Amino acid sequence: MVSTKDILADSLRSSVLIIKHKDKLSPDYVPENLPHREDKIRELGFTFRGLLTGESKDSERVVIVGRTGTGKTATVKLFGKSFEDIAEREYGVKVKYIHINCYRHRSLYLISQEIGNALKLPVPARGLSSQELFKMVHEYLDRRNIHLIVGLDEFGHFLNTAPTEEIYFLVRLYDEISAIIKRISYIFIVNDSYSIYKLDKSIRDHIVRRVIEFQPYKSTELYDILKYRTSEAFNENTVDDEALQFIANTYGFDKGGSGNARIAIETLSLAGEIAEKEGSPIVLLDHVKRANSAINPEIQEIVDSLSYLDLHQLILLEALIRVLKRNKADEITMGMLENEYISLARELNEEPRKHTQVYEYLRKLKAIGVVNTRQSGKGMRGRTTLVSLSLPLDKKLDEYITQQILVKLKSRT
Numbered sequence: 433m434v435s436t437k438d439i440l441a442d443s444l445r446s447s448v449l450i451i452k453h454k455d456k457l458s459p460d461y462v463p464e465n466l467p468h469r470e471d472k473i474r475e476l477g478f479t480f481r482g483l484l485t486g487e488s489k490d491s492e493r494v495v496i497v498g499r500t501g502t503g504k505t506a507t508v509k510l511f512g513k514s515f516e517d518i519a520e521r522e523y524g525v526k527v528k529y530i531h532i533n534c535y536r537h538r539s540l541y542l543i544s545q546e547i548g549n550a551l552k553l554p555v556p557a558r559g560l561s562s563q564e565l566f567k568m569v570h571e572y573l574d575r576r577n578i579h580l581i582v583g584l585d586e587f588g589h590f591l592n593t594a595p596t597e598e599i600y601f602l603v604r605l606y607d608e609i610s611a612i613i614k615r616i617s618y619i620f621i622v623n624d625s626y627s628i629y630k631l632d633k634s635i636r637d638h639i640v641r642r643v644i645e646f647q648p649y650k651s652t653e654l655y656d657i658l659k660y661r662t663s664e665a666f667n668e669n670t671v672d673d674e675a676l677q678f679i680a681n682t683y684g685f686d687k688g689g690s691g692n693a694r695i696a697i698e699t700l701s702l703a704g705e706i707a708e709k710e711g712s713p714i715v716l717l718d719h720v721k722r723a724n725s726a727i728n729p730e731i732q733e734i735v736d737s738l739s740y741l742d743l744h745q746l747i748l749l750e751a752l753i754r755v756l757k758r759n760k761a762d763e764i765t766m767g768m769l770e771n772e773y774i775s776l777a778r779e780l781n782e783e784p785r786k787h788t789q790v791y792e793y794l795r796k797l798k799a800i801g802v803v804n805t806r807q808s809g810k811g812m813r814g815r816t817t818l819v820s821l822s823l824p825l826d827k828k829l830d831e832y833i834t835q836q837i838l839v840k841l842k843s844r845t
């Protein structure tokens with residue numbers, strides 16, 4: 433039977449709320465600010481400024497290219513909305529931005545329908561062809577003096593699946609529609625430029641006029657993004673800085689990660705849920721590590737790569753786990769690690785390797801992503817290397833490493 437105390441403790445735990453706006457952590461949410469994408473917003477503004485001044489009567493085109501999670505969708509949506517507002521307020525010009533996902537709408541027909549719906553056009557009941565619908569859209573824009581910017585997200589899907597005539601029509605629209613002011617402009621969003629560069633020049637030249645590249649995020653950039661998203665979604669002082677730093681370092685492109693902000697934010701969100709469930713008033717490093725192992729596809733790869741390690745590299749790793757456990761610490765000094773390594777090697781009747789060799793092993797463990805190292809800051813005498821585990825310290829990992837050590841020892845005899 434569950435005791436009253438346990439019931440009460442449980443209910444108190446579940447009332448500890450860390451996350452105040454869960455929706456602000458959802459992948460579709462577009463925040464009001466996008467740290468480290470300000471220059472991309474500026475470049476987009478530069479591309480479309482002619483629409484506001486009346487200088488340009490042409491259909492503008494820009495390609496946005498970047499890996500997944502680099503903020504392409506969020507940046508373009510935020511730009512579209514802000515541009516609409518500024519155009520109306522400061523220039524008295526009507527601009528409408530429409531965002532279309534070409535994975536969901538991967539034919540010319542579906543794209544034209546989406547545009548018609550977004551403009552709330554009364555589409556006649558008898559089915560119109562996409563071409564007719566585009567003409568109707570253009571007439572509507574002309575009558576109301578509106579400029580339209582269409583963001584075609586995941587445009588590669590359209591290019592890979594639509595018939596050439598459809599691609600041709602969409603991008604060479606003004607071969608079909610005669611217009612003094614070309615009112616429809618495009619932002620093409622792709623993950624890699626291959627889908628565009630493999631196209632025939634007669635199509636490609638109508639897509640590629642200007643290219644804006646989105647680089648994967650560096651760890652310091654991810655840190656700023658996480659910090660900002662934390663301030664939006666979490667209650668004040670409920671996320672430990674070390675936890676944010678860990679996510680930023682795990683996914684930072686300069687640290688060997690993917691530079692993907694989406695996974696970084698997902699990890700933060702899950703860590704918040706884990707902490708809440710456990711009744712912790714604060715998201716700690718351990719919550720993040722556990723969230724990370726549930727989400728990060730790279731972790732399984734790390735675990736798989738452990739079986740390729742040498743015996744002494746594995747002993748060093750096991751020594752790290754032992755000291756971390758014994759001291760209930762997240763991080764230990766290199767000196768502590770070396771001492772433990774020496775005694776563990778002797779326990780296993782192995783001759784411990786020399787200091788320089790141990791450093792080499794540590795470098796290898798770092799390279800495969802199983803450990804992290806950093807230099808101690810002030811507060812410790814001299815500078816020393818601090819070592820931590822990148823994976824959550826769970827029983828399974830410990831057992832797996834012990835088993836690998838036994839396999840390697842056995843294969844020796």
Ligand SMILES: Nc1ncnc2c1ncn2[C@@H]1O[C@H](COP(=O)(O)OP(=O)(O)OP(=O)(O)O)[C@@H](O)[C@H]1O
Pocket residue numbers: 458459460461462463465466467468469498499500501502503504505506507623657661693694697
């Ligand atoms: N600079 C940033 N500041 C705050 N949040 C960001 C930033 N960049 C990306 N994000 C967030 O990261 C998530 C992924 O971004 P987004 O969907 O824009 O990436 P993407 O490049 O379009 O990815 P995909 O190619 O997979 O569609 C979103 O939740 C977005 O709000």
